[in-house]
Amino acid sequence: MIANILDGIVLGLQFGLLAAGLTLVYGLGGVLNLAYGQMAVISAIVITLALSAGVPVLLAVALGLFVGGLAGLILDLTILRPVYRLRGEPRVLLSLLLTLGVSFIIDGFLNWRYPLETLSLRIPGEAVEILGVPMRRGSLIASAITLVTFAALFGFFRYTSLGRAVRSVIQDQEGARLVGIYPHRMLRLILVLSGVLAGLVAVTRSMVTPVDAQSGLSITVFALIVTVVGGLGNVAGALLAGIILGIVSVIAANLIGTYISLIILLAAAALTILIRPAGLLGVKE
Amino acid sequence: MLKVKSLSAGYQGNDVVHQVDFEVGSGEAVMIIGSNGAGKTTLFRAMCGLLVPSSGQVFFEGTDISGAPAERIARLGLRFVAAERHLFPQMTVHENLLLGANPYRPDPKTMSLILDLFPRLAERRRQHAGTMSGGEQQMLAVGRALMSKPRLLVLDEPSTGLAPLLAQAAYEALGALRKQGLTVLVAEQQVPLAMSFSERGYVLENGYIKLQGTAQELAANPIVRRAYLGVT
Amino acid sequence: MSEKLANNSDASPLETVGTHDARSLAALFIPLALLGIALALVPLRLGDSRVLMGVAVLGLTYGCYTIGFNVIFGSTGQLFLCVGALAGIGGYGAAILADTAGLAIWASILLATLAAATIGGLLSYIAVRRSLGVIFTGIVTLIFSLAFEALTLGLGEWTGGDTGLSLRAGADTFLQERIPPYYLMLALLLSFLLIHGLLRRSHIGWAFRALRDNEVAAELAGVDVARYRVYAALIGAAMLGLAGSTYVFTEGRVSSTTFGFGEVDIVVLVMLAFGGIGSLFGPIAGALTFTIIDEALIQFGQLRYVAYGILVIALFLWMPRGILPTISSFWRRARGPKQNTVAKPIQSIE
Incomplete structure (x- = not known):
């Protein structure tokens, strides 16, 4: 049982990190970025190419994260401009449709140009025992990166004035404008941040499972599900939802079987949405 | 300090306020009174950049701010406290003030x-702002605006949702700020409250400025007395 | 209150629709007949090639899917991202019923269609009861799609898993000859169009009647929206199930990609984007154009998705009046507690 829970937490942290970038952009800007998984894939491919060109790992990863952030910035400067002119549900829908188009473009290009590049950051070494359970080093390092990332995110939002300004826009955009905060600048910042987070997703995921040009859609879809279960726009909710879904999924996989575990995971997500449409930690508007 | 010239504004092409002219001098306390639906909120929103005016101009300390976005106007030192207050509900009082x-x-x-x-x-x-009482929220909204040491404080219906005693207390606090030299523009439908506080005022009716004058002149005006002060 | 009054005045242009039955019937039947004749001539040109006829049948099948989706999304604003799953319930269901259970082909198709309709109706009922918005309906149905995909892969003994099933049933019938499947699918497509056309007319008439009987009826119209949504989902899902199950028999095989999310839902969305959401003939135009373009660009392999992406973006950016106002007016109608079913004239987004 302890093994299940630990494995579940490892998987759950991965889910949580998946959702973080997506949920921030939605919460702040009412933008549902369906090209999110593709942004992760871009980072993965950049890292792979850099590695095969002989660039040291850390530098390659940094380059990948930079390109991820750049992708976010480009989205903000181009395709999302018309989206920003709308409000409410039409805004979400237009953002969703346009970024779906972007995901086609990225997917098509990467599958055509780099169909075989696969990012797989293998961490060598023996399994480490935690509470008597042997854990793979890759999983542990990925989990550690995720925890540090979340701690950094929470710290940023709680203790820095820039982070506070971002939160103020999420909570009351008009109020934020009335104290002199430029919502669009905050949104641009968060899009860049979400691109970097997408890059981190690629990095941590590739320590456990390979990431290639075909991974985009499934990354987006899982990120979307965890986001919704955790409450759209809620970073803490994303982490909590990720961990719960991760544990549910691992336990179901061990008790019943692999494909059923996916279905149970999906059913759990659907039920949460139906019972608590605002998400686990969501606040009713 | 603030000069509004023939400002018209509204929603979806239908103007709610029409060619409004008024001004606020440095150190003054000015009120705009009118009944519910007279257009006070629309006027303020257009002035403070939350709504693009359909015509007319707004000057703040000589700068033309007509149609400028709210965030820029706020940074110039014109702070607007809306009737809905627009606090950040899941942040503490301290964080709200910092922002x-x-x-x-x-x-x-x-x-x-x-x-x-x-x-x-x-x-x-x-405490989180969202969990406070109406009176405390109003204080916080004013306090948050004051954190920037504004040149001009604009308040839309500060008495909204407050019990009479609290509303009075809110105006007493505003009076104290006045004494420290703050320039204040306030819209109010509870006219006696605003009268006790302001030096000058304008009467807004159906989107037009109908009357203007010092507080004493307005208080003596028979139309104002009948319509807003409940004197027959 | 003012909202209601505004709706009353909005509704007046609709009277013309209600009072010109003959003309609007002609407006439905004449293009339908022309389309039918034009499509019926296709085998004259392509009939020699088995491959091209296969493409044509697939194109018609996607046309059917697009109509089914349009009935659900275009008419009632329910974003059902489970087109492939509903068609797949029809497809896999019919295949298993006919091959494993040994039912007659027509009976398996019928039962599988009913199953798809039931599940579609159920999804809609849940969405309506929980008053999910467009986005949440989309996400719940997307989850359903993924669960269906996991099931088809997991239940290998029934579905053949990744490789899929080759059907014995129907192998020696007209269903797998070169030309007849085309006409079968064409008949499906035309009857779906006819049903959708009649549905639109009855929908408008219904809503108009509800509103004309003034306030009380308008209050009740909220109930009508909910019920109409479930009906639309039932009918649309039945179309998807029927098209999916029929297609499986013409193809003689079914696999996990036949009804995959990426293969069906996304393509149907693109087709609908091409043609215009909510319009009657738009989806057909979209499905046919897309099939032709896809066939023409097939030599470019994956690179053609870049073109589709650009096309989707361009369509939604420069043609939003055809597409987005429909969505936004649905949204406006759906969000208030007092819903009503009036088909408002298309409005711009403020």
């Missing part, structure tokens, strides 16, 4: 001045 400071750098002296002015806020520094 009021401009730009992002709170001045501890201002903070302690504001906490002296509203001791209730000091008691509740760690």
Whole structure:
């Protein structure tokens, strides 16, 4: 049982990190970025190419994260401009449709140009025992990166004035404008941040499972599900939802079987949405 | 300090306020009175950049701010406290106040001045804004605006949702700020409250400025007395 | 209150629709007949090639899917991202019923269609009861799609898993000859169009009647929206199930990609984007154009998705009046507690 829970937490942290970038952009800007998984894939491919060109790992990863952030910035400067002119549900829908188009473009290009590049950051070494359970080093390092990332995110939002300004826009955009905060600048910042987070997703995921040009859609879809279960726009909710879904999924996989575990995971997500449409930690508007 | 010239504004092409002219001098307390639906909120929203005016101009300390976005106007030192207050509900009182400071750098002296002015806020520094009572929220909204040391404070219906005693207390606090030299423009439908506080005023009716004058002149005007002061 | 009054005045242009039955019937039947004749001539040109006829049948099948989706999304604003799953319930269901259970082909198709309709109706009922918005309906149905995909892969003994099933049933019938499947699918497509056309007319008439009987009826119209949504989902899902199950028999095989999310839902969305959401003939135009373009660009492999992406973006950016106002007016109608079913004239987004 302890093994299940630990494995579940490892998987759950991965889910949580998946959702973080997506949920921030939605919460702040009412933008549902369906090209999110593709942004992760871009980072993965950049890292792979850099590695095969002989660039040291850390530098390659940094380059990948930079390109991820750049992708976010480009989205903000181009395709999302018309989206920003709308409000409410039409805004979400237009953002969703346009970024779906972007995901086609990225997917098509990467599958055509780099169909075989696969990012797989293998961490060598023996399994480490935690509470008597042997854990793979890759999983542990990925989990550690995720925890540090979340701690950094929470710290940023709680203790820095820039982070506070971002939160103020999420909570009351008009109020934020009335104290002199430029919502669009905050949104641009968060899009860049979400691109970097997408890059981190690629990095941590590739320590456990390979990431290639075909991974985009499934990354987006899982990120979307965890986001919704955790409450759209809620970073803490994303982490909590990720961990719960991760544990549910691992336990179901061990008790019943692999494909059923996916279905149970999906059913759990659907039920949460139906019972608590605002998400686990969501606040009713 | 503030000069509004023939301002018209509204929603979806239908003007709610029409060619409104008024001004506020430095150090003055000016009221705009009118009944519910007269257009006070629309006028203020257009003035403070939350709504693009359909025509007319707004000058703030000589700068033309007509149609400028709210965030820019706020940074110029014109702070608007809306009737809905627009606090950040899931942040503490302290965080709300910090965000009021401009730009992002709170001045501890201002903070302690504001906490002296509203001791209730000091008691509740760690409480989330969304869980406070209406009166406390109003204090916080004003306090947050004051954090930036504004040149002009614009308040839309500060008495909204407050019990009569609290509304009176709110105006007393505003009076104290006035004495320290703050310029204040307030829209109010509870006219007696606004009268006790302002030096000059304008009467807005159906989107037009119908009357203007000093507080005494308006208080003596038979139309104002009948319509807004309940004197027959 | 003012909202209601505004709706009353909005509704007046609809009277013309209600009072010109003959003309609007002609407006439905004449293009339908022309389309039918034009499509019926296609085998004259392509009939020699088995491959091209296969493409044509697939194109018609996607046309059917697009109509089914349009009935659900275009008419009632329910974003069902489970087109492939509903068609797959029809497809896999019919295949298993006919091959494993040994039912007659027509009976398996019928039962599988009913199953798809039931599940579609159920999804809609849940969405309506929980008053999910467009986005949440989309996400719940997307989850359903993924669960269906996991099931088809997991239940290998029934579905053949990744490789899929080759059907014995129907192998020696007209269903797998070169030309007849085309006409079968064409008949499906035309009857779906006819049903959708009649549905639109009855929908408008219904809503108009509800509103004309003034306030009380308008209050009740909220109930009508909910019920109409479930009906639309039932009918649309039945179309998807029927098209999916029929297609499986013409193809003689079914696999996990036949009804995959990426293969069906996304393509149907693109087709609908091409043609215009909510319009009657738009989806057909979209499905046919897309099939032709896809066939023409097939030599470019994956690179053609870049073109589709650009096309989707361009369509939604420069043609939003055809597409987005429909969505936004649905949204406006759906969000208030007092819903009503009036088909408002298309409005711009403020």
